[in-house]
Amino acid sequence: MLQKRSALLVVSLAFAAGAANAQISDGIVKIGVLNDMSGLYSDISGQGSVFAARQAVADFGAAAKGLKVEVIGADHQNKPDVGSSIARQWYDVDKVDVILDVPTSSVALAVSEVTRDKNKVFLVSGAAASDLTGEKCTPNTIHWTYDTWALANGTGKAMVKTGGNTWFFLTADYAFGHALERDTAAVVEANGGKVLGRVRHPFPGTDFSSFLLQAQASKAKVIGLANAGGDTINSIKQAAEFGIVKGGQQLAGLLMFISDVHALGLQTAQGLVLTEAWYWDMTAANRDFTKKFQAQFPGKFPTMVQAGVYSAVIHYLKAVTALKSDADGKAVVAKMKATPTDDKLFGKGTVRADGRKIHPMYLFEVKKPQESKYAGDYYKLRATIPAAEAFRPIADGHCPLVK
Amino acid sequence: MTEIFGVSTQALFGQLLIGLINGSFYALLSLGLAVIFGLLNIINFAHGAQYMMGAFCGYFLLLKFGIGYWWALALAPLIIGLIGMIIERLMLSRLYQLDHLYGLLLTFGLALIVQGLARNEYGTSGIPYDMPAALTGGQNLGFMFLPNYRAWVIVASLVVCVSTWFVTEKTKLGSYLRAATENPALVQAFGINVPRMITLTYGFGVALAAFAGVMAAPIYQVNPLMGADLIIVVFAVVVIGGMGSIMGSIVTGFALGVIEGLTKVFYPEASNTVVFIVMVVVLLIKPAGLFGTQR
Numbered sequence: 001m002l003q004k005r006s007a008l009l010v011v012s013l014a015f016a017a018g019a020a021n022a023q024i025s026d027g028i029v030k031i032g033v034l035n036d037m038s039g040l041y042s043d044i045s046g047q048g049s050v051f052a053a054r055q056a057v058a059d060f061g062a063a064a065k066g067l068k069v070e071v072i073g074a075d076h077q078n079k080p081d082v083g084s085s086i087a088r089q090w091y092d093v094d095k096v097d098v099i100l101d102v103p104t105s106s107v108a109l110a111v112s113e114v115t116r117d118k119n120k121v122f123l124v125s126g127a128a129a130s131d132l133t134g135e136k137c138t139p140n141t142i143h144w145t146y147d148t149w150a151l152a153n154g155t156g157k158a159m160v161k162t163g164g165n166t167w168f169f170l171t172a173d174y175a176f177g178h179a180l181e182r183d184t185a186a187v188v189e190a191n192g193g194k195v196l197g198r199v200r201h202p203f204p205g206t207d208f209s210s211f212l213l214q215a216q217a218s219k220a221k222v223i224g225l226a227n228a229g230g231d232t233i234n235s236i237k238q239a240a241e242f243g244i245v246k247g248g249q250q251l252a253g254l255l256m257f258i259s260d261v262h263a264l265g266l267q268t269a270q271g272l273v274l275t276e277a278w279y280w281d282m283t284a285a286n287r288d289f290t291k292k293f294q295a296q297f298p299g300k301f302p303t304m305v306q307a308g309v310y311s312a313v314i315h316y317l318k319a320v321t322a323l324k325s326d327a328d329g330k331a332v333v334a335k336m337k338a339t340p341t342d343d344k345l346f347g348k349g350t351v352r353a354d355g356r357k358i359h360p361m362y363l364f365e366v367k368k369p370q371e372s373k374y375a376g377d378y379y380k381l382r383a384t385i386p387a388a389e390a391f392r393p394i395a396d397g398h399c400p401l402v403k
Numbered sequence: 404m405t406e407i408f409g410v411s412t413q414a415l416f417g418q419l420l421i422g423l424i425n426g427s428f429y430a431l432l433s434l435g436l437a438v439i440f441g442l443l444n445i446i447n448f449a450h451g452a453q454y455m456m457g458a459f460c461g462y463f464l465l466l467k468f469g470i471g472y473w474w475a476l477a478l479a480p481l482i483i484g485l486i487g488m489i490i491e492r493l494m495l496s497r498l499y500q501l502d503h504l505y506g507l508l509l510t511f512g513l514a515l516i517v518q519g520l521a522r523n524e525y526g527t528s529g530i531p532y533d534m535p536a537a538l539t540g541g542q543n544l545g546f547m548f549l550p551n552y553r554a555w556v557i558v559a560s561l562v563v564c565v566s567t568w569f570v571t572e573k574t575k576l577g578s579y580l581r582a583a584t585e586n587p588a589l590v591q592a593f594g595i596n597v598p599r600m601i602t603l604t605y606g607f608g609v610a611l612a613a614f615a616g617v618m619a620a621p622i623y624q625v626n627p628l629m630g631a632d633l634i635i636v637v638f639a640v641v642v643i644g645g646m647g648s649i650m651g652s653i654v655t656g657f658a659l660g661v662i663e664g665l666t667k668v669f670y671p672e673a674s675n676t677v678v679f680i681v682m683v684v685v686l687l688i689k690p691a692g693l694f695g696t697q698r
Binding site: 201211238241259260 | 411418421422424526527528529530541548550623624626628629632633664667671672674675676
């Protein structure tokens with residue numbers, strides 16, 4: 001009798017557990033921020049992205065809505081194997097429900113595959129390769145902040161239109177660099193320009209003088225830097241040293257963040273044209289976020305990647321609250337695509353069927369030292385690229401989800 | 404224009420020169436490592452961190468005391484060398500009777516701590532350090548534009564390398580040092596303070612790293628990771644040259660700079676692996692390195 005009763009208890013417990021599963025898995029929404037915490041991309045993403053995720057959870061008022069949310073972070077060291085094994089461990093053992101950020105496109109592409117296999121959610125802010133919403137798109141991934149196509153469409157087009165019609169690329173030799181070079185070359189050629197050559201440098205690099213010399217010899221009007229972070233900083237610095245800009249060639253930092261401009265100083269960075277999705281000094285809400293950010297990271301300014309993490313977490317939590325479940329990754333992403341986005345940092349936007357988050361992009365020019373009035377006053381707005389034109393048309397991406 | 408494998412000879416000259424410039428950093432750094440290993444038998448894994456500390460020291464001298472590049476070039480090696488000597492006295496000196504591995508682990512640990520602290524404080528984008536006014540600008544050599552600062556790097560590095568070689572190989576002081584390595588007890592019996600000499604030698608090796616750090620600051624950013632990026636290549640240089648061989652590390656440093664430079668022209672994708680390919684080949688043919696002697 002006793003045995004029978006305990007058997008019944010076990011069965012009912014099992015049912016209860018099953019029912020709970022359909023709601024919030026293990027009672028907690030667990031957010032994993034996976035990025036570079038120690039290498040050349042850690043100023044772009046790093047702990048600042050973890051902060052942004054926590055701030056989003058607080059601003060969303062998760063606790064008041066009865067949602068238990070936990071944010072954790074890890075360092076993928078820019079290595080795809082490290083990144084995908086952390087992702088597996090997080091999904092399988094630590095019960096993480098969503099992975100955020102993941103700069104370094106090669107790592108992001110690997111994590112995207114793992115996320116699809118485990119049916120979880122992957123919200124990319126740090127990585128750039130447009131393949132994430134192109135041929136490699138999945139029903140579990142949303143590409144949030146920017147991508148190589150948008151950068152090419154911003155900076156690349158602007159340079160060609162102002163006379164920079166011959167190009168030489170300095171490309172970081174991995175998925176991101178290749179994607180950025182490919183997308184920019186397409187824009188250059190579509191606008192009547194010509195690509196004279198390219199050199200692919202190991203990632204990460206330190207000395208770029210040899211590559212810069214090759215770029216100089218090509219006589220191209222524009223040297224396109226298809227790299228990022230510390231690589232871009234060193235390329236620009238050394239280009240100045242070798243008199244490349246003085247010699248009449250222009251540099252195009254195809255992917256530059258405010259942290260790069262900050263590190264270079266305006267003296268070296270002035271006049272550079274760059275494309276960003278977010279700038280700290282554009283709205284009162286952005287400045288307010290920056291103030292909170294600086295309480296934790298004195299003297300630093302949040303990047304678009306970190307702001308993108310904030311925006312993505314808000315939208316994710318909205319979808320989970322509406323569904324009352326975080327268990328089915330595909331369902332959560334579908335809900336996120338069906339709902340228009342709205343948060344204080346990125347304003348109103350949408351998520352497309354291929355997983356591309358849509359919002360305006362901004363073409364900035366780095367100010368001259370004498371134009372900068374206060375700390376972090378680095379950019380002047382050259383143009384706003386409206387949301388409808390900022391990202392690759394959905395048909396051109398060949399994402400299998402769209403057909 | 405004449406061409407070699409599709410690259411004009413003019414461009415090739417430029418690339419050779421660039422290779423030599425990068426080689427001078429390899430030579431300076433591997434020289435310090437070779438001095439420390441050759442005379443103390445310590446594999447100094449903290450060398451990269453000490454190089455970075457040199458650059459930061461130069462930056463702080465400027466920031467806090469307004470001391471410019473030229474004084475920093477003299478002061479930073481002194482300060483960082485002194486720190487090195489304290490480390491040797493307090494920690495390394497306890498490990499001499501143990502296996503090499505313990506010294507390696509200790510210095511590697513120290514390097515991780517120093518780099519971690521610096522990264523935590525200053526991030527990874529680095530801090531700009533201005534070039535001294537006297538060395539800005541450059542010369543048009545016809546086949547390339549040579550920044551004055553890079554020319555200075557080659558000259559300074561050559562002078563430091565050759566004088567170090569001269570002191571250790573050709574002077575009485577150098578002969579004491581070499582003798583103390585072979586048989587410390589005997590040298591001590593002649594009334595020479597061997598422990599003090601070892602401390603000073605370690606300090607000198609570290610000072611060389613700091614000197615290279617100040618030299619590098621205006622070219623690269625003053626960056627917490629600058630040493631970590633370079634140290635592996637520098638170790639390969641030392642291994643190729645022959646562990647502990649002073650001349651070996653100098654010649655190999657410059658030669659590998661040139662080989663790497665040429666790889667950057669003909670097959671840039673392999674430019675950060677070529678040094679290790681050379682290392683494998685050399686170790687297969689001459690396990691003690693090009694200039695090393697089997698002990």
